Amino acid sequence: MKIEIAGENSIIVYFADQTSPQVSAQVQQCMHSVEALLGEHLIDMVPSYASLLVIYNPFTTDHYFVRRCIDKSLSELQALTQKEGNLIELPAYYSTESGPDLAPLAANAKLSIEEVIEIHTQMEYRVYAIGFAPGFAYLGEVDPRIAAPRLSTPRLKVPRGAVAIADRQTAVYPAQSPGGWNLIGLCPTRMFNPQAQPSMPVQVGDRVKFVAIERAQFLDLGGEL
């Protein structure tokens, strides 16, 4: 555990050098208690893989007080199991039609397409961080058998809902954007909808499981090809 200054109104807490479900659960726990302790003095927080950035209002408090709140919350961290966080199921239509990198990924992994789908849906992932774009949730960790490096040339257009793998991380693209991850399917659930409440189906610390669906179900759920 290490606490560092980040900027004139922010402090970053490092929980470990590497992430794990336990570390991620600690980040979550600390985030909630710091939020309660700082109250109105808190401006924003960024939870990530193994760290928590705390941004405070320097006009109503100072780093000595914030530091004390963080120390207090760290001293109260409880032993946690990796079962913390909500479990969210995300439907995914895996196919060569909806996932242009599914066949090459399977070939490189010396697996059948069915095996890749089975391995991707078996694992329970954890939301380690949200960033890059609104609603982009980094899910880990992908089974090493289907881990795949980013494309050497990123695509200019990845469609909204693309289910993708990069190294040992997986994600669903929340909006159409450029991207270099391997696309293996499409998810009809919107990962970020500014008009919806809440605007995201997941938050950092939640657990995610993908459920394979057929083409017809995908279309029924509002998916677009």
Place this chain on the structure above:
Amino acid sequence: MSAFKVIQPGLLTLIQDRGRFGQHRLGLTNGGPLDSHAFDWANRLCSNDANASALEISIGGLVLEAQTDTYIAITGADMKVTINNSAIELWRTIKVTSGDKINFGFATSGARAYLSVAGGFNIPESFTSTATVTREAIGGINGGKLQAQDLLPCAQTLQRTIFSLPEPEIPDYNLPVTLRVILGYQQATFDAVQQRLFFSSRYQLSDKVDRMGFRLQGQSIQSSIEGILSEGICHGAIQIPADGQPIILMNDRQTIGGYPKIGSVIAQDTAKLSQLMPGAYVNFEQISLEHAHNINHLKTVRDQSITLIEHSA
């Protein structure tokens, strides 16, 4: 509708309030004015709320037509603004009448101007703010920069005191800029020699300068590590990628990232940085967190103690 009509949008004109806060957990960045000092004065000159929505005009080229009677104030970069072809004064409340044409040239000093209107522009908030972040397609009008024919709704205002900022308080954007830095994050991975090089070298603004980040070029400095687990990035953070050239992360930065950071520039100085054009030089100065805290409080007191000059209408 009582409004201003966009005749020409200019290079990059954005609706901004002070920014979007408390939404990083969704991956949403801050937005808000790059030069918060000039933005705040624009609103104060119109006797507005500090968070009223105004325009940030980068480089210039904006042409507006008033479709109502109200008051405006323009601060920041000097873009040779005219109303109905007569030059106007910056840093001053100005009465406009329906049909007036407000024409921005291009910046001759500074890079960004701010236009506030009495009562602020009436723009619906998204995620607690009207700040436009084009990369996220959030805020402003449909999440984008201003387009020709856009209407910027605002109230008709028949009475406002005319104020101007005393001349000595008007910033000179041609002065050299020193960016004050608080060491932090991975600063320990930059050894004493690297830190000394960083604080004793002059850096030039590259042409890769936008609302996400300002890339500088000059003396390369090296961290002993290549990357880190992605972590939260605060405003002003100085990221040092493998090429050793610093990037100062600004209002529209991504909320998390994995490059080593040596520390962060205080917001008062990123505001000054944002008025520089590519090619300008800056240097860095290390200050303590306590010093930064004092500087921030003193600036608030100082700004509040400035008495605006009142003019008869």
